[in-house]
Every structure is written in structure tokens, then in C-alpha cells.
Amino acid sequence: MPLTIKLPNSSGGIENYTVANMPLPAPDKTAPRSFNRVAYSAAHVVVNPLADDNPWVDQSFDWERTIAFRHYLWDLGLGVAEAMDTAQRGMGLNWAGAKELIRHSLAAAKSRPDALIACGIGTDHLVPGAEVTVDDVIQAYEEQAEFVEGLGGRLIMMASRALVAAAKTPEDYVRVYDRILRQAKEPVILHWLGEMFDPALDGYWGSRDHLAAMDVCVDIINLHAEKVDGVKISLLSAEKEITMRRRLVPGVRMYTGDDFNYAELIAGDERGYSHALLGIFDAIAPAASLALAELGAGNQAEFYEILAPTVPLSRHIFKAPTRFYKTGVVFLSYLNGLQDHFLMLGGQQSARSLVHLAELFRLADAARVLHDPEVAVERMRRVLAVGGVA
Template sequence: MATTLRLPVSGGTLEDYAVANTPLAAPERPSGGHAFNRVAYAAAHVVVDPLADNDPWLDRNIDWERTIAFRQYLWDLGLGVAEAMDTAQRGMGLDWAGAQELIANVQSAARKRPDALIAYGAGTDHLPPGPDVDIDDVISAYEEQVSFVEGLGGRIILMASRALAAAAKSPEDYVRVYDRILRQVRQPVIIHWLGDMFDPALAGYWGSRDDMRAMETAVAIINDHASKVDGVKISLLSAEKEIVMRRKLDPAVKMYTGDDFNYAQLIAGDEQGYSHALLGIFDAIAPAASAAMQKLAKDDLAGFNDILAPTVPLSRHIFKAPTRFYKTGVVFLAYLNGFQTHFQMLGGQQSARSMVHLAELFRLADQARVLRDPDLATQRMKTILATIGI
């Protein structure tokens, strides 16, 4: 008999929801660690310590054991880890000092696993934007973070810079910064173009608020340094723009989709190519992502779509506007699925979404078959509902 919950809906009312109780079967562990025909990174969240005696809006309180255990889980599924990115609340609760600690701890764990695919975000978030910050300051800030990651033997995801977005006066300033950094890096990097729906401070990146004009600058920089660029992750939530950019890139440069609205079709690709994956939603739906990628590697496109397509409505809900609050949904699903014992986040960000939003997330996760243990998830949903008297 199906379990029924009373869940809130828009308009201030409650409705019964019958839990489907049909989770996906656990995917096989890919042989060799990465038996995919696409590179697939999950941008991973951090787990906080809810018992820390601190000021949670101001202080870091990371549970290192559970944070690293979650990365081990992603590696077991054959997924790579994109570390210290915005999914980990980088610049939105996790400052550079905390990111350094995270990177060092996770790199230590990665060294013990030959199959561990991992890359680390390096940016300028320790440099607050301001009228006195110039392009040389931005270059120095990038160099500091790149040096730290490379000093630990890590690979770089070159994150978009709020300080650069504020200081740049023209596309030529972006050319100057990226030319300087890319000439220095030891290994090819992944360049991250994060749209302003994820971070409003990045509006006008690459020197234009017109995405297509901005794209011309980005592509020129990337193609001029193709030997130093493994790929580009584009997070504009537009399949059309991603496909246009993908077709403009040097053939040696990968496109990593960061489109949490359209990832299934972009990874599947078309007659002219496909995207690899570097996605926050892969944190939340890791087993489905792994199983789907294994199907795709066997040329089973129907099987790939059967698994991954039902997760898209869930992802679109988690990443709905204001998109920058998507981390709340990712961590809530980690709580429902038993990866942490609580629903707490850095900076108190668990409060960034409404109970109506979380209730709909529960429904969509159930329908996408990504609740690993529906009984546990239901119990935990009831616990959260009880906090508002339901």
C-alpha cells in the first residue's frame, strides 16, 4: 500500500500525495572507474556540522568526514568531482580560506584513488570587487589561487571572476587576464562561463551583456589557447547558445554542459557533436546519471533517455529562479537520501527556498525515481513538515 503524505501547494493549502515507492535499481559500478563515452563531473556540495558552536551565518562548520564520504560515493559511481565550485557554496558561504581547506582535504583523499577524476575551482573570490581593484589585481588573485591548486597537484577549473566583471572596461581586459593565466597553467584547464542567473555579479561577463557578442570574445580566447584548455563549461541555461558555442570551439576543446535545464539532450548530442557534463544536478541525481551514462556508452540512447529524461523536471525545479538558490534543493535531496543526518547549510541557506518548493521537490524526486529509500525520504519529509506544524 502506497504511503500518502499531506504536502503544501501554492495557495496555502495541502494536498495528499501518494509516494510511488519505485526507486531506480542501484547502478553497476563502472569497470575501470569511468566506462563512459562522455566525461562526466558532478559539482559536489559540502556537508556542514550541525553541532558546531559557532555563528552559522558567518563561520564555516564543515563536516569533513561526510563531505569526503560523499565524494567517494560519486567516484564509486564513475563520476568525476568538480570541487570547490558554486554548488559547494563557493563565494556564497564558502570563502577562499574554506575552499583551500576543502581542496587540500579532498585532494588528499583523491591521491589514494587511481580512478579519482577531479578538478578544482580557482578564481578570485578572496579579492572583493571595488573601485580600487584593477586588472593587475585580478591577475594576481587568479595567480594566487591557481598556484595553490597546482601546488597540491590539482587540475584547474578557471572560475568566472566577480572582480574581473567589475573592473573590466572592455573585452580586451578579459583577453589580457585569460591570456596571462592560460600561458602559465601546468595542465589544460576547464574555463567556466557562469551566467548571471547563477550569480548576478557576473552580468556582462566577457565584456558584453549580449551573450552572443560575449561568446565571440570567449571563443577567441579559448581557441587561441586551445592547447591549454581542456574544455569550457557554459552555464547559461540555453541549449541553443551552448550548441552554437560548441560548434565554434577548436575540435580539441570539449564543451562541458552546465545547463541544468537541458542536459539530457545536450549530452546525447546531435549529428554535429555532443556535450560532456559538469553539472550541479549530477550531485543530486548521481545514481541516475551514472546509470544513464553507462547506457549511452553502450549506444543505448533509448535507455539513456528512459533514465535521465524523468530527472529533467526535477532539475528545472531545483534550478528555477532565483537560480542562485539551487544549492538548497541539492542539499535537501542529499538529506532525504540519507547522505547527511540534517538539513543545514553554510550561511543558513537552508532557508532560501519555501516549504512549498521543497514539497514539490519531494514529489518530482519520487517521480524521477531518485529517492534511494522512499521510506527514509518520507520519514524525513515528515520531519521537515513538522517544523511548520504539518
């Protein structure tokens, strides 16, 4: 019997929608992985819905479900990029909460030999201001790096709002990154997060011109190539990523952070390809796993056949204001039964409209990433009912 649900549309009306697609087959969790790309998923956190707190300001986690989600990603052959912006870092998750998250995740990773994990470090415990200096930024990075490395973790060096405020010239960025990279115990992944994800990072690397900023970033990476595993750029521009990818010295990976163009960037061209460190892989993990396995087997057509329908879904989840993409990621996790509620840190479940969530549902069906359509329809109805759509 067809599954039909009433969904709001962009015209302000309600229409019947019938689920049209069977979900993709679940990857075999026991089968060995043969990926030819390194693939990280930036993972979200699950809050404790029964905590008696102030949801806009307090942090209460459901550690069991949060860590279970990490095991779900590892079971699919994906790595975990921990305590990144997908985990609402800087938008609900502060450094104190990030430390607990990193501690729990690294402990879980030690329980299994196949667990790939790297952890975000930044300066989010340092409040930007006129009195903050570049040396303060260095010390803040050092504090977070020491914590992660003290637990045996590898580093993802996230962009710093405080550095944007404190830096006067590109040379200030060079000084900060030179100091942290020289001290790192293992090769680091750098993360250039564009202003579309975080407006406070506008002008990173000392220029609002992305190509001029790229010159600074590439020079830092190539100078410290032995200490750089790779760089993730999130500028939502395939052309800029390819340009930068071709400038990296051999051995330094480009990790695509482009949630609009990831399929073509991972597939690559005759001059190279990108690995992946993506927030959208949280939402489409089984599809990503199946597609990467096909690519590893040399089946590029099948890779595109699986991933191409997920791109419109990703573009919708990451539409402007892009920084609210976490809402769509967590909503899809709820629809797919990976958590029992649609609540987020800082009340961010309210950051997208019912019309946006309804379109997400349609696109998830088209991409075949609704794990159990009956469960997804019932949960979609619950959310709509709270919003007044009976």
C-alpha cells in the same frame, strides 16, 4: 502498504501524496565504467551541525561526510568539480574554506586511481571595488592557481566578480585569461557562469549580449587550445551552448552546465555533443551514472528513459532565483540519507519555501531518485513538522 504523506501545495493547502515509484536500481560500484562522455559533478559540502558558531557567517564543516560524498560520486564513475558554486562558493564558502576543502578532496583523490577531480579557482579573496585593477585580478587568480597546482590539482578557472568590476573592455578579459592560461601546468577548464546564477557576473567577457560575449570567449579558447581542456557554460540556453560548441577547435570539450537541457546536450546531434559538468549530477548521481553507461553502450533510448524524468526535477531545483539551487541539492542529499541533517553554510536551508521542497519531493519520486522512499518520507515529515505542518 502504500507510503502516504501530507504535503503542502501551491494553493496554500495540504494534500495527501502517495509515493508512486520504486527507486532506480543502484549502479554496481564494482563494475567497470564505459562512459563515452567525461562527466563531472559539482559537489556540495556538509556542515557540522554541532558547531557552536554563527551559522550565517562562520564555516564549520563535517569533513567525514563531505569527503564521503566525493567517494560516493567516484564510486558511480563521476568526476568531482571541487569548490564550485554548488559548494556555495561565494555564497557561504570563502577562499579560506575552499582551500581546506580542496586540500581534503585532493588528498582523498590520491587514495584511489579512478578519481577524476578538478578544482575551482577564482578571485573571491579579492573584494571588488573602484580601487581594484585588472592586474590585481591577475594576481588573485595566480595565487589560487598556485595553491591548487601546488597540491597536484587541475584547474577550473571560474568567472570573477572582481574582473567584471575592473574590466573596461573585452581586451581586459583577454589579458587576464592569456596570462593564466600561459602559466597553467595542465589544460584548464574555463567556466562561464551566467548572470542567472550570479547577478554580479552580468556583462562577463565585456558584453551583456551573450553572443557578443561568446565571440570573446571563443577567441580566447581557440588561441590557447593546447592549454584548454574545455569550457563549461551555464547560460540555461541549449541553442547558445550548441552554437558555441560548434565554434570550438577540435580537441576542446564543451562541458554542459545547462541544468535545464542536459539530456539532449549530452546526447548530442550529428555535429557533436557536450560532456558534463553539472550541479544537478550531485542530486541525481545514480541516475546520471546509469544513463551514461547506457549511452556508452549505444543505447540512446535507454539513456533518455532514465534521464528524461530527472529534467523536471532539475528545472524545479534551479528555478529562479537560480542561485538558490544549492538548497534543493542539499535537501535531496538529506532525504536520501547521505547526511543526517538539512543545514547549510550561511543558513541557506531557508532559501526555499516548504511548498518548493514538497514539490521537489514529488518530482524526485517521479524521477525515481529517492534512494529509500521510507527514509525519504520520514525525513520529509521532520522538515515539515519544523515548519508547522503536522
